[in-house]
Structures are given as C-alpha cells and as structure tokens.
Amino acid sequence: GENVEQHPSTLSVQEGDSAVIKCTYSDSASNYFPWYKQELGKRPQLIIDIRSNVGEKKDQRIAVTLNKTAKHFSLHITETQPEDSAVYFCAASSKYGGATNKLIFGTGTLLAVQP
Amino acid sequence: EAQVTQNPRYLITVTGKKLTVTCSQNMNHEYMSWYRQDPGLGLRQIYYSMNVEVTDKGDVPEGYKVSRKEKRNFPLILESPSPNQTSLYFCASSLSTGNYEQYFGPGTRLTVT
Numbered sequence: 246g247e248n249v250e251q252h253p254s255t256l257s258v259q260e261g262d263s264a265v266i267k268c269t270y271s272d273s274a275s276n277y278f279p280w281y282k283q284e285l286g287k288r289p290q291l292i293i294d295i296r297s298n299v300g301e302k303k304d305q306r307i308a309v310t311l312n313k314t315a316k317h318f319s320l321h322i323t324e325t326q327p328e329d330s331a332v333y334f335c336a337a338s339s340k341y342g343g344a345t346n347k348l349i350f351g352t353g354t355l356l357a358v359q360p
Numbered sequence: 361e362a363q364v365t366q367n368p369r370y371l372i373t374v375t376g377k378k379l380t381v382t383c384s385q386n387m388n389h390e391y392m393s394w395y396r397q398d399p400g401l402g403l404r405q406i407y408y409s410m411n412v413e414v415t416d417k418g419d420v421p422e423g424y425k426v427s428r429k430e431k432r433n434f435p436l437i438l439e440s441p442s443p444n445q446t447s448l449y450f451c452a453s454s455l456s457t458g459n460y461e462q463y464f465g466p467g468t469r470l471t472v473t
Contacts, residue, residue: 251402277459288450288464289403334402338458347393347418347458352402 247272247339251351258325259359266354268335269317277338277346278311278318283353284331292333293320325358332356362387366451366465373441374473381436381468383451389463391454392434393418394426396447397467403450409434410457441472 248271258264270278279294295302295309295318302309306325311318318337322329335351364385373379385392393408395418405418409428423445425437434453438445451465 254400279461281462288466289462290464291461294461336403347405347408348462349405349419350395350403352400 247275247337247349249335249337249349249351251335251354253354254352255355255357257357257359260325260327262325264320264322264325264329264356264358266320266333266335266356267317268319268337268351269315270337270339270349271316272337272339272349273316275316275337275339277348278309279336279348280309280320281334281336281350282331283334289334322356325356327358327360330356330358362463364451364453364463364465366449366468368468369466370469372471372473375442376440379438379441379470381438381449381451381470383434383436383465384432385434385451385453385463386432387453387463388431389453390431390456391458391460392428393452393458393462394424394434394436395450395452396420397450398447406436406449408458441470443472446470446472 251268276297281289282292283289306323308321332353336348338346367382394406395403404420407426409415449468452462454460
C-alpha cells in the first residue's frame with residue numbers, strides 16, 4: 246500500500262539555525278502534500294501544503310519543496326525560534342485501496358529549538 | 361467560530377464495555393475521518409466518510425465502527441474495546457476528500473484497562 250517515510254524522527258537545532266525535514270512517498274499518483282504542526286497536547290494544524298503542479302512554495306520562514314520524479318518532499322524552516330518546537334507531520338494523498346483520496350501521514354519529527 | 365469538537369476529551373474504560381466518541385463540525389464539510397495517534401506510528405486513518413451515509417475503511421479499521429447520519433456528526437464506536445485500542449483519537453473534517461486541509465478536533469485520550 247501507500248507509504249510515507251519521514252526523517253529524522255528527532256531534530257535539535259539552535260535558535261536562528263535552519264531545520265529541514267524530509268519525506269518520501271510511494272504512490273506516484275499522489276498529488277497533494279501537506280505539512281502539519283502539532284504542539285504538545287494540541288491538535289495537528291496545517292502550516293503549509295503543496296500540490297504536484299508546483300515545485301516549491303514559501304510562506305515567510307517556511308518553505309516546502311517537491312521532487313515528483315524522486316517522490317520526495319521537504320519542509321524547510323529558516324531562522325528557527327523556540328515557538329517552532331513541536332512535532333511535524335508530512336502527508337501525501339493517495340487513492341490506494343479506496344474510491345477517493347485520503348491522506349497518508351508520516352511518523353512525525355520532533356523538532357526542538359534550543360534558545 | 362468554525363470548529364471540530366469531540367467528546368469526551370478523556371476516557372478510561374474497561375475491556376468489553378461499549379463506548380462512543382462523538383465528533384461534530386460546523387463548517388458544512390463533506391469529508392470527515394477518524395485517526396488514531398500512537399508514539400512512533402504517526403496518524404493512522406481508521407474510517408472516513410465522503411458524505412451522509414457514505415463511509416469507508418481507512419488503514420486500521422478493525423475493532424471500530426462509524427456512522428454518518430447527519431452531515432455534521434461522525435461518531436466513532438468501539439463495540440468491545442480492548443487494551444490495544446488505548447490511544448489518542450482525532451476526528452477531522454475537510455471540504456472534500458483528503459486533498460484539502462484537514463481540520464482536526466481537540467483529541468480524545470482513551471485508556472482501556
């Protein structure tokens with residue numbers, strides 16, 4: 246079935262440094278790739294997403310890149326701040342095994358930004 | 361305020377005692393789904409619903425039931441809970457299918473002893 250792998254599982258950076266989280270997917274028909282942020286004890290919330298017709302998307306300090314040929318996409322956070330500390334999930338849409346698109350999530354990356 | 365609500369937020373129960381976790385959204389979304397979150401496994405989809413009376417299995421449906429009699433509500437039913445269903449459960453809704461932003465509820469922490 247469809248699989249999304251996410252690395253690293255934990256990431257520690259100094260405040261002001263950049264952080265990069267990478268994901269690979271297996272379904273070549275996937276066309277929607279969101280990233281969710283989950284703060285401790287809170288619900289996941291969408292921070293950025295990208296569709297397969299573009300290669301890169303930016304929103305202030307956050308950017309996502311997509312390489313459809315290699316079937317991988319990455320989240321880039323620049324000038325990290327302590328409030329960026331959270332678990333980040335990537336996801337890819339897939340119709341595998343069903344009639345409609347559903348999201349397959351990666352296993353998450355715990356990002357710790359050290360002041 | 362646009363939101364997804366779940367109840368209860370916390371539940372401790374015993375093996376075999378039927379329970380229902382409610383989920384409601386006020387955004388007129390067609391697509392609703394249930395996920396469970398376990399350490400190291402991320403978010404795994406249990407069931408989803410495309411619209412009223414239309415439901416389908418996700419990746420981990422065993423031991424769960426759902427129904428969608430009204431557009432706004434999507435309850436999750438555990439007919440005979442077992443300890444391996446101890447988990448954090450999230451309901452989510454979106455405009456249409458998994459190709460749109462998922463709005464998550466606050467989560468339900470379930471412990472089955």
